[in-house]
Amino acid sequence: MSRVKDNIREQVAALPHSPGVYQFVDRNGTIIYVGKAKDLRKRVSSYFVENRDHSAKVIVLVKQIVEIRHIVVDSEQDALLLENSLIKSLQPRYNILLKDDKTYPWIVIRREPFPRVMSTRQLVRDGSEYFGPYGSIATQRSLLDFIRRVIPLRTCKLNLTTESIARGKHSLCLQYYLGNCKAPCVGKQSEEEYAEYITLVRSVLRGDLRPVSHWLEESMMEAARELRFEAAEEFKQRLQSLKSYQSKSVIVSAKIVDTDVFSLLEDDDIAYCNHICIRHGSIVAVQTLRMTTGVDGDHADMLSMAIQHIAEGISGGLARDVIVPMMPSAATLFDGVTFTIPKRGEKAELLEFSLRSAKIYRAELMKNLEIKNPERHTERLMAAMQRELHLDRQPRHIECFDNSNLQGTNPVASCVVFRDGKPSRKEYRYFNIKTVEGPDDFASMREIIHRRYSRLLSEGAELPDLIIVDGGKGQLSSAYGVLKELGIEHRVPIVGLAKRLEEVFYPGDPIPYYLSRTGEPLKVVCHIRDEAHRFGITFHRHKRGKSLTTSELDNISGIGEKSRTALLKHFKSLRAIKAASLEDIASVIGQSKAQTLYKHLHQEQ
Numbered sequence: 001m002s003r004v005k006d007n008i009r010e011q012v013a014a015l016p017h018s019p020g021v022y023q024f025v026d027r028n029g030t031i032i033y034v035g036k037a038k039d040l041r042k043r044v045s046s047y048f049v050e051n052r053d054h055s056a057k058v059i060v061l062v063k064q065i066v067e068i069r070h071i072v073v074d075s076e077q078d079a080l081l082l083e084n085s086l087i088k089s090l091q092p093r094y095n096i097l098l099k100d101d102k103t104y105p106w107i108v109i110r111r112e113p114f115p116r117v118m119s120t121r122q123l124v125r126d127g128s129e130y131f132g133p134y135g136s137i138a139t140q141r142s143l144l145d146f147i148r149r150v151i152p153l154r155t156c157k158l159n160l161t162t163e164s165i166a167r168g169k170h171s172l173c174l175q176y177y178l179g180n181c182k183a184p185c186v187g188k189q190s191e192e193e194y195a196e197y198i199t200l201v202r203s204v205l206r207g208d209l210r211p212v213s214h215w216l217e218e219s220m221m222e223a224a225r226e227l228r229f230e231a232a233e234e235f236k237q238r239l240q241s242l243k244s245y246q247s248k249s250v251i252v253s254a255k256i257v258d259t260d261v262f263s264l265l266e267d268d269d270i271a272y273c274n275h276i277c278i279r280h281g282s283i284v285a286v287q288t289l290r291m292t293t294g295v296d297g298d299h300a301d302m303l304s305m306a307i308q309h310i311a312e313g314i315s316g317g318l319a320r321d322v323i324v325p326m327m328p329s330a331a332t333l334f335d336g337v338t339f340t341i342p343k344r345g346e347k348a349e350l351l352e353f354s355l356r357s358a359k360i361y362r363a364e365l366m367k368n369l370e371i372k373n374p375e376r377h378t379e380r381l382m383a384a385m386q387r388e389l390h391l392d393r394q395p396r397h398i399e400c401f402d403n404s405n406l407q408g409t410n411p412v413a414s415c416v417v418f419r420d421g422k423p424s425r426k427e428y429r430y431f432n433i434k435t436v437e438g439p440d441d442f443a444s445m446r447e448i449i450h451r452r453y454s455r456l457l458s459e460g461a462e463l464p465d466l467i468i469v470d471g472g473k474g475q476l477s478s479a480y481g482v483l484k485e486l487g488i489e490h491r492v493p494i495v496g497l498a499k500r501l502e503e504v505f506y507p508g509d510p511i512p513y514y515l516s517r518t519g520e521p522l523k524v525v526c527h528i529r530d531e532a533h534r535f536g537i538t539f540h541r542h543k544r545g546k547s548l549t550t551s552e553l554d555n556i557s558g559i560g561e562k563s564r565t566a567l568l569k570h571f572k573s574l575r576a577i578k579a580a581s582l583e584d585i586a587s588v589i590g591q592s593k594a595q596t597l598y599k600h601l602h603q604e605q
Helices: 002-013 040-048 056-064 076-090 137-150 162-166 191-205 210-225 229-248 299-311 346-372 374-388 441-459 473-486 520-554 561-571 574-579 582-589 591-601
Strands: 020-025 031-037 067-072 097-099 106-109 117-120 129-131 259-267 270-279 282-292 321-323 338-340 397-406 409-419 429-432 466-470 494-497 503-506 509-514
Touching (some): 002 040, 031 040, 106 137, 259 299, 282 346, 429 441, 441 473, 466 473, 466 520, 473 494, 561 582
Parallel strands (some): 259 321
Antiparallel strands (some): 106 117, 106 129, 397 409, 409 429
């Protein structure tokens, strides 16, 4: 191992102070990471210097490196282009990788004589034109149906070559008689006229309905002038279809005409980039791209790679104005494109809409994963919890403690148990504080932690994978001290939650660690804390209410439980009992007990 380290050290020392691309290779000769650098030696050497900021992925990556390769280029921009190309071709496991696990529907204009316009989910680089992708199949079908209602195109699979048409190889079909096709298969429509129809289709797919509207109006008027009233009526109906479709289309703004909107949502080691394509003021395409975040997980790099990938599928390329949440690292590669980071107004609202779309996509994806493979979802969630909370093992069994009291009265505590990220309510426990007088949360926490885990140890029961204490450094210190007394401080990790949910304290560290606000671990932690609050407060209210209604009756000698129950059932409250006459009370519990109770309740009067 030391020989490998010495070899790596020599390779790093030999790297030039030049821009370029570096590749990390494992013992199997596989390239596991590709990166770019303004200064190769400085950037690569940073991986091999001990740093607290190194993520767990970087630490694992470095342990696997046995060889470093590099390519020197002229500029940082060239390094960016080369890095992107190598990542796409090599797909290294520790890089940001695009995950097209959901194939979106597209509309394609086939590259063939008399091109067909049809639906597809496969992008094939065969010279055909692709439009989309569309966020739902319903949107795509609606657009295709509109095109076929308004513009007569062929839908058959015939190979319409000039020779086959000239030889009369084909015959008229039903679509011709229905008026849905002009029958180019038998020479009734020229390639030039059909090409004009395809030009109209392109304008519709790009969101511009004006050329089609103008063509329909002109055709209708011309047919009317020539007294072809049936044809004029047909064009009129198609024009009405266009207006109906136009009224249903999603109009964004009269001011925002041609724009592309990109948002980025990060979730543990997965990120989602949503794209909204706006042309002529209408949303014409929506998609969300899923990515693995890689080793560095740099947001600007992820956004840049996603934009490059999505832009390749946009007919006509990106709009001149692109709305983004941050400046992409490869902004200079997009010629003629201005990137805008809006703070308010319509553009900011569009960015928020894009982010909501990404969240909806993520929620649907997670739901589908849970339905198809719940164990896989649990495994991924537990791995994320382990990574985010810096634990040695997955927190399959979590216990969370919370104190509850009102101005020092009726102090109680709750313990909630989560298994695989979900509540295990049958294992919930509550505690009456027995040894602490007054509102001392630290002492109360010490008592319940000691009672809970001394009992588990004596019974030989399973200890949790993680203990969560609802409170800051003081509560955590009290609980951790008890674990040390019991000798289990190294067997069970413990953390404290501050008032701000994303702040987590660890024993002996005065600086809080901040959980990712967008990650699932924070959601689980919030759920655990909410359950501990709810369970503790419910028990505390029950105990306090019982104390307020029965405490004065409990202290009266000669009045037993049956009498107290009968009185409360009859009079409903302590106040009503006090206001009752001796005769009324005697009718419920008898004369002797009534006199004792009446004397006690009215002795101060």
